[in-house]
Amino acid sequence: MPVSTRSIRDRSAVGRFPTVTFGFGEDTEEEKEASEEGNAEQGNAGQKWLRKICPCCCPQPDDVDITNTLITETLITDTDDLDKEEGTDDKKPDAGDSELDELLLNVKSIDLMKGKSGENRTQHHTDLYQSDAFIIRRGQNFHMWITLSRPFDPSTDKLHLNLKTGPLPTMSKGTHVIIPLVEELEGNRWEASIVSQDDKRMKLSVNTLPTALIGRYQIIVETHCANGQAVSTHDPANDILMLFNPWCEDDTVFMDAEDERQEYVLNDIGKIYYGTMDQIGVRTWDYGQFQDGILAACIFVLEKSGTPPSGWGDPINVVRVVSAMINSPDDLGVVEGDWSGNYSAGTSPTVWSGSVEILKEYHKNDGNPVKYGQCWVFAGVFTTVLRCLGIPSRTVTNFSSAHDTDVSLTTDVYLDESLEPMELLNADSIWNFHVWNDAWMARPDLPAGNGGWQAVDATPQETSQGTFRCGPASLTAVRNGQVFLKHDTPFVFAEVNSDKIYWQKNTDGTFSQIYSEKKVVGHFISTKAVGTDERMDITHLYKHPEGTEMERIAVETACSYGSKAEAYTYTKSQDVSVEVTMDGEGPKMGEDAELKIILRNSSSEERKLILHSQVAVMYYTGVHKATVKKDTTDLDLMPNEEKLLEWTMEYKDYKDQLVDQAALMLTLTGRVKETQQVLATQFNFRLRTPDLILKPIGKAVVGEKMAVEISFTNPLTQVLKAVIFHVEGLGLLTARKIHYGDIGSRASVSLSEHFVSTLPGPRKLLASLDCKQLTQVHGVIDINVEEKSNGAL
Numbered sequence: 001m002p003v004s005t006r007s008i009r010d011r012s013a014v015g016r017f018p019t020v021t022f023g024f025g026e027d028t029e030e031e032k033e034a035s036e037e038g039n040a041e042q043g044n045a046g047q048k049w050l051r052k053i054c055p056c057c058c059p060q061p062d063d064v065d066i067t068n069t070l071i072t073e074t075l076i077t078d079t080d081d082l083d084k085e086e087g088t089d090d091k092k093p094d095a096g097d098s099e100l101d102e103l104l105l106n107v108k109s110i111d112l113m114k115g116k117s118g119e120n121r122t123q124h125h126t127d128l129y130q131s132d133a134f135i136i137r138r139g140q141n142f143h144m145w146i147t148l149s150r151p152f153d154p155s156t157d158k159l160h161l162n163l164k165t166g167p168l169p170t171m172s173k174g175t176h177v178i179i180p181l182v183e184e185l186e187g188n189r190w191e192a193s194i195v196s197q198d199d200k201r202m203k204l205s206v207n208t209l210p211t212a213l214i215g216r217y218q219i220i221v222e223t224h225c226a227n228g229q230a231v232s233t234h235d236p237a238n239d240i241l242m243l244f245n246p247w248c249e250d251d252t253v254f255m256d257a258e259d260e261r262q263e264y265v266l267n268d269i270g271k272i273y274y275g276t277m278d279q280i281g282v283r284t285w286d287y288g289q290f291q292d293g294i295l296a297a298c299i300f301v302l303e304k305s306g307t308p309p310s311g312w313g314d315p316i317n318v319v320r321v322v323s324a325m326i327n328s329p330d331d332l333g334v335v336e337g338d339w340s341g342n343y344s345a346g347t348s349p350t351v352w353s354g355s356v357e358i359l360k361e362y363h364k365n366d367g368n369p370v371k372y373g374q375c376w377v378f379a380g381v382f383t384t385v386l387r388c389l390g391i392p393s394r395t396v397t398n399f400s401s402a403h404d405t406d407v408s409l410t411t412d413v414y415l416d417e418s419l420e421p422m423e424l425l426n427a428d429s430i431w432n433f434h435v436w437n438d439a440w441m442a443r444p445d446l447p448a449g450n451g452g453w454q455a456v457d458a459t460p461q462e463t464s465q466g467t468f469r470c471g472p473a474s475l476t477a478v479r480n481g482q483v484f485l486k487h488d489t490p491f492v493f494a495e496v497n498s499d500k501i502y503w504q505k506n507t508d509g510t511f512s513q514i515y516s517e518k519k520v521v522g523h524f525i526s527t528k529a530v531g532t533d534e535r536m537d538i539t540h541l542y543k544h545p546e547g548t549e550m551e552r553i554a555v556e557t558a559c560s561y562g563s564k565a566e567a568y569t570y571t572k573s574q575d576v577s578v579e580v581t582m583d584g585e586g587p588k589m590g591e592d593a594e595l596k597i598i599l600r601n602s603s604s605e606e607r608k609l610i611l612h613s614q615v616a617v618m619y620y621t622g623v624h625k626a627t628v629k630k631d632t633t634d635l636d637l638m639p640n641e642e643k644l645l646e647w648t649m650e651y652k653d654y655k656d657q658l659v660d661q662a663a664l665m666l667t668l669t670g671r672v673k674e675t676q677q678v679l680a681t682q683f684n685f686r687l688r689t690p691d692l693i694l695k696p697i698g699k700a701v702v703g704e705k706m707a708v709e710i711s712f713t714n715p716l717t718q719v720l721k722a723v724i725f726h727v728e729g730l731g732l733l734t735a736r737k738i739h740y741g742d743i744g745s746r747a748s749v750s751l752s753e754h755f756v757s758t759l760p761g762p763r764k765l766l767a768s769l770d771c772k773q774l775t776q777v778h779g780v781i782d783i784n785v786e787e788k789s790n791g792a793l
Contacts, residue, residue, distance in 0.1 A: 103227035104149070105157055108200070110221060110238055111145035119143065125247060128266065130292040134238065137245035137390060139210030141185070146221060147201045152194075158224040161192060161206065163217040163240065166309035173310035174213055179206060188250075210250035213313040214242050214389060216299055241295060244315060244390030252442040253315050255392050263530040264392035264440065268730060269764055270383065271528040272376045273535060274620075274776070276432045276663075276684045277399035279586045280524060282535065284766050284780040285380045285395070286354025286730050289388035294356060297363035298388045301325050301334060304367045315391050315441040316472055319456050320487065322389075323469035326382050326458035328369035330467050334362045334381055335373035337460055339619055346371025350775040351726045353766040355384035357735040374620075378458040379435040392440035394527045396455070396538070400684065401434035402521045403461060404494035409483065409562035411500045411521060413680070414511065419504065419612060419669040430521060432620045432663050432684045434459070434495065436470070438527070443474055446485050450474035453541060455492045464488050475541045481554035483561050493558050496522035496542045497551070502680045514678040518555075519546045575603040576637065576672050578611075580647075580683035589687040589774070590651060590715040595666060597645040601637035609635050609679065611670040615649055617657040618665045618684070626657045628664075655718070658687070690715050692725075692767050692779030697752065700785040702760050708781070710767055711750040714743045716774065723771045725751065731759030732783065743771075757785045 113120050114134035120142045121127040126135040136142050152159065161179040169176035179190045185207050195203040217240040221232040245251040246261050255261050268287050275281035288294060302312060305325050311317045325333040335358060338349070349372050352358065358370050358381055373381075379395045386393035402411040405427045414425040436457035443450045454472030464470055464487060473492040474485060481497075483490040500520045503511040522543055529536035544551035579598045587593035601607045613631045629649055637643060647666070654664065663686050670679040690713060698706035708727070714720055720743040728735035733755035743749055757763070762784050769777040 103225075104230045105152070105159075105223040105225045106149040106230045107146060107221045107223065107232035108149055109145075109147040110219070110232065110235070111147075112219075112238055112240070113143055113145065124245075125266070126243070128268075128290040129295055130290055131295060133241050133295070135241045135243065135295065136208070137243045137248065137251075138208050138212040138214065139245045139248035139251050141205050141207050143195065144204050144206060145201055146204065148223070149200070151200055152197065152202055154194075156226060160222055162220040162222060164220070165213060165215050165217045173308070174313065175309055177212075177217075208242070210245065210248050211313050212242055213309055214244055214318070215302060215309055215312050216241055241299070246390060246392050246440070252444070253391050253440060254442075255440055259530055261392065263528075264394055265387055265390065268387075270380075270395060271533060271535070272380060272395050272435060273397035273526040274376060274433050274435070275399075276586075276686050277523040278582050279686055279688065280399070280526065280535070281688075281776075283376075283778050284353070284764055285376075286356060286728060286764075286766060287380065287384040287387060288354055288356035288730050289384050291356050291730065293360055293363065294384065295388055297359040298385045300363050300367070301359075301385060304333075305331065315439070316443070316445065316487075318389065319386065319391065319439050319441075319454070319472050320464075320469055322382065322385050323456050323458045323471060324467045326378050326385070327460040327468055329460050332367055332369055334358065334370060335377055336369040336371045337374060337378070338372035339374060343372050348372065348770045348775060349374040349377050350778075351724065351737075351768050351770045352377050352380075353726060353728050353768055353778070354730075354735070355381045356730075357728070359384065375431075375433075375459045376435040379437050382437045382456070382458045386437070386439055394438050395435060396438050397433050397435045397526045398496055398542075399433050399523045399525070400521050401431040401495050402498045402500075403429045403431060403434075404491060404498060405462070407490060407562060409490055409494045409498055409559045411494070411498045413500065413502045413682075415502060415504045415514075415669065415680075417505055417507070419671070419678075419680075421614070421667060422505070430500070430682070430684070432618070432686065438475070439472060441472070443472075446474060446477070450476050450485065452476065455542075457492075462491060464491075478542055479544060479554065481556075481558035483558045490558070490561065494521075496525065496539075497555060497558070498522075499555060499559075500682075502678065504678070515680045517681065520682070574677055575675070576601050576607050576609065576677055576679060578668055578670070578679045578681055580666060580668065580681065582685060585688060586685055587687055588715065589689050590655075590717065591687075592651055593649045593654070593664070593685070593687065595647045595683070595685070597647055597668065599635065599637060599643045599645070601639065601641050604639045605674070606639060607637045607675075608673045609637070609670045610673075611635055611668060611679070613647065614667045616665050616667070617654060618663045620663045620686075628653050628657055651717075654687075655716070689774065689777050692769060692777060694765060694767055694779045694781035696765075696781065696783055700757055700763075700783050702757050702785055702788045704788065705754055705756050707752045707754045708765055708767075709750055709752050710779070711748070712743070712769060712777070713748040714746055714774075717745050718773060719744055720771045720773050723769060726768045726770065727753050727765070729755075729763055729765040729783070731761070731763045731785065732757050732765050757783075760785050760787045 112134045115121065116127050120136060124136045124140055129135050159181045163177040163179065166175040177190050179192050182191050182193050185191055185193050185205060187207060190209060192204045192206045195205045218234050219238055219240055220234055223230045244253045246253050246255045246265050248254055268289055270285050270287055271282050272285045273280055273282050302321065305321045307321050324331060326335060327333050328336045361370050383393050383395050404411065411428045411430055414422040416422050436455060438453040439456050440453055453475045455475060455478065456471035460468035470488045470491060472487055473489040477485040477489050478493050481493060483493050498521050500517040501513055502515040504514045505511055524537055525539040525542050526535050527538055544554060577600045581596045581598060611633045614627055615629045616627045617625045619625060663684065666683045668681050693711040695709040696706065697709055700706055710725060723740045723743050725738040725740055762782060765781050765783055767779050
């Protein structure tokens, strides 16, 4: 539903003084007519002038609301507005009105010095926003010029600023701020002082609080002199857009390292990792937080949430609001998730290469969710919104990411009497990868030491306090297993450090724990490194090193608060182990898949076992689609023997079953005859897809036409139907879809796309390919765009 904001004038009919107005919006025709009729009945210009100066001496007629008259008639800004209030366009003002204007201290103009290269925007680090709006960060001074109808006299004149935000501004909630004029700025309060004065013009330095609410403020200047009060009219062009301030030490989002602020606030392009822990893939993502219209879209997202603006000063609250608003199930948020494989009603999640197109479409369509997204899309858009609002953030990928559905803080696998997986009971899953976000902030609501990076997630997996959102969860609390600290720490802990527990069904219908794996969840937690395009491993921030005493203490501490604490009373000797490995980067799409199974007998006795193998096509979320191959093998292991088994799956076995991400999972189960030890492990892998090859054609100069050649080879023996290419690049070209058509079996194709660069400097051009038969195909190329030279005439 679209966001509708009623003016204060409209809302004033509710409350103690139904006729009081506050100068927002235009007068209605009825109000103008009533004003004209009242003027006609009130006598000559002298009476009107006296009534405005001293209503006590010359009261209104009995049938007129005196309170309303006192307020509305003193809201005088300049002669142009007086003309509109007192009569029609072709009617000259009365002589008394002109005299009154000369006596009052009217505001003629307000100059916020909002140019992108001006001192306000550069000092507030908002000069990169491609917007003419006045964008500043809280907790920092800004300057403005005010032109008055006469020179300001500090001995007799008074002046203050009114800032108002939200649908019903009130001082008690911080949505209406009065900024007084003081002789000298003291800091730590809303205040303004005169920096310089030039006849009727004066320059003010205005101090904002580091706890100020973020969002859109209306600014109004109010003056008082011996002859009365005057208030400027609201000009939407002078609205102030207030952001969080990571450069301000008193702001809870303060980040002290400049290189990190450059990366986590000001960098508008990044890397998102995907695949499996053994086959890490990477794609470039255009965050585009400074693009024209994106800040307006982000403010719209906050407004669309319906949450009160009085809570928008707390980054903890803001990230929870945005986490809920990026997905669509509860509140018609930005992106509609879909994991079905059928995206004909929208855009396939793998096609998107950035957030700009998504946020602009959402804003343009008045808040209708954009179709479709999956975890990396939710996370990419989340990073854009947080960086745009001034909260340092980064996109994070966790490989072998658990999804705990029953708050057990374990990942549970249920097997029947024959050790076959019971799919109907296996609600917990381990995603090949899951992408979420870290946001940087202090946590005054938690014990000391829990500030810094906080995990937040917009993918709609489980609800938090009734809404699909997640976090912020302190990474320190997650690492130490302190799952009792808010918000959603148990869920995040299970994602990165839960043990995998295998349960077998008994003949009486109950289940017994038969095996556990302690090192299968939470590997290679990755984000883009600061200042480079390299991958940075941040697993150590989420968990202690696997198998250490600190890590085991954290797991047992966390699980003592879970629903299956008894799982940690299980102990059983194990002398046979099984492991799955893969050569190099793993199998390619369109080829046979080959893996290695390693069995080890660490005992001094022979061991006999039966090994069951099953390979299934999976969604990357760990959800089972179809089983494509099963085997059972009898094996003998000599004392202290290590045995290597070659495992192969032919292309013909999987080619008609693959879904997004080309993900597969090999499940191995078995039992040692001599000891009844159970073996169990699961190995996720993906079939690697080819890259798009991009080649620039022509010189890259601002304002001049150039082209890019896109080349691709179909790796499959089948025809790719209805292929779509998607191309975009910040400062190069806006997102475009190219409907190419079919690409034959093993065929190579190339196409060219022309564009005109708009911004200079190093740029990245992104491209992706999508069709029903093949997804997750993309490419990127660096292009250095030169400034256009003027040249000699």
